[in-house]
Amino acid sequence: MLDPKLLREQTDFVRKGIARKKFQVDLDAVLAADEVRRHAVVEFESARAEQNAANKEMAAMPKGSPEFQAKLLEMKSASARVKELEKKVSEAEEVWKQVGLTVPNVPHESVPEGRTEADNKVVATWGDETKLVSAAAKPHWDIAWFAKAIDFERGVKVTGAGFPFYVGDMARLVRALIQYFLEEANAAGYTEVHAPLLVNAASATATGQLPDKEGQMYHAQTDDFYMIPTAEVPVTNFFRDEIIDEGALPLKRCGYTPCFRREAGSWGAHVRGLNRLHQFDKVELVKWVHPDQSFAELELLRGDAERLLQKLNLPYRVLLICSGDIGFSHSKQYDLEVWAGGQKRWLEVSSCSNFTDFQARRAGIRFRPKDGKPEFVHTLNGSGLGLPRVLAAILENNLQPDGTVIIPEALRRWYGKETLKF
């Protein structure tokens, strides 16, 4: 949610920001709804004030007295009017809230102008992907033993498409990756949390999945719970409607969870194997920071994610997402893309974003400055990292001619061996 005062007082600034994002929003309707709401509030509150004063008088009168009776009669109609005005207020507030939810966050000034993902800027590259080209290179799904190691067909039988089984050493490798990501995050100062995988509607709304992306989440309708599309949802909501001590900032947490995404309508040409799944594993990094620090903290967050790929020795590049491709709630966003040498494509494995106060406002997460009123924190999050595509890159980049995959040094402590083969 955008600051209503910012919208009211710096409408042009907001309008320009939204235009940069290429979102179509009727800001005038939002402003009008705000106007209507405030008018209704004033009307209701003055009527209520009168009523309260009269009730105070009545409280002091003897119950059966004629003056009491007279006042009672008089207040009966006033009461009806107050009720009506109150209803108007709640209706106006509902409208205002609904249209308010359609207003996206404004992009930071450092976000490059652009329309689509083609306009994203490569701001860094690491490693030399050209060195990986070898005779053995092939997409991971074409590796001879792939179907044995990651069993999509059994997954289809048991659940449906996009819910594979990882078998034997492949399952062990998945576990090693989770362990590696979590240990690295812990070392970087993120406190680990093990979170609920189902959340209620209030939580999904606070982080912005509802109402916009309802169709992308699995919904357990009997109990009205949503299966999390990312750990961001439960982890961020940990502090929902709370006031954090300023001294506790920046607050850093990490969590491993499976993620569930319906991915309705997003299957295209390049979606095969591990590139897109309905259930996948991910470690998420989340920060709650002082507003003055959030853009500096974004750089640190990006660094924390990058280091994970470096230690795995996987070439990657960093994209600064352009204004037209950035998310609804985001102020600034970097994507990390790993090189998959078999597919010869860059695969997104992390998205690091600063939401400024947009998410905190929705979620009611504030901090108390030394002397003064509570203020909204800034929230950030980033994957650290998503598993399947990292796994794909390892399989493709480290594949030897004899079908053996060399396991990166950093994982061996948990994987327990140097190679993978079926």
Place this chain on the structure above:
RNA sequence: GGAGGGGUGGCAGAGUGGUCGAUUGCGUCUGAUUCGAAAUCAGAUGUACCGCAAGGUACCGGGGGUUCGAAUCCCUUCCCCUCCGCCA
């Protein structure tokens, strides 16, 4: 799943229709006292919205209702506790 009890300010815990945004205790902050501290004493101490301001309004888990008036009565929903049942 069944039966019962309960959700009040940072915490504890009063309040069963009006003068209650709410007694009191603890905690926290400020001041006095002290060389300093402890103890003691005095005062302060929720959040949001509307308003230039004075001030006003809302909030006693959430939503709805009764009433001139609701923390208090009714309905509904969520959560917690106790007991019984079932089960990993």
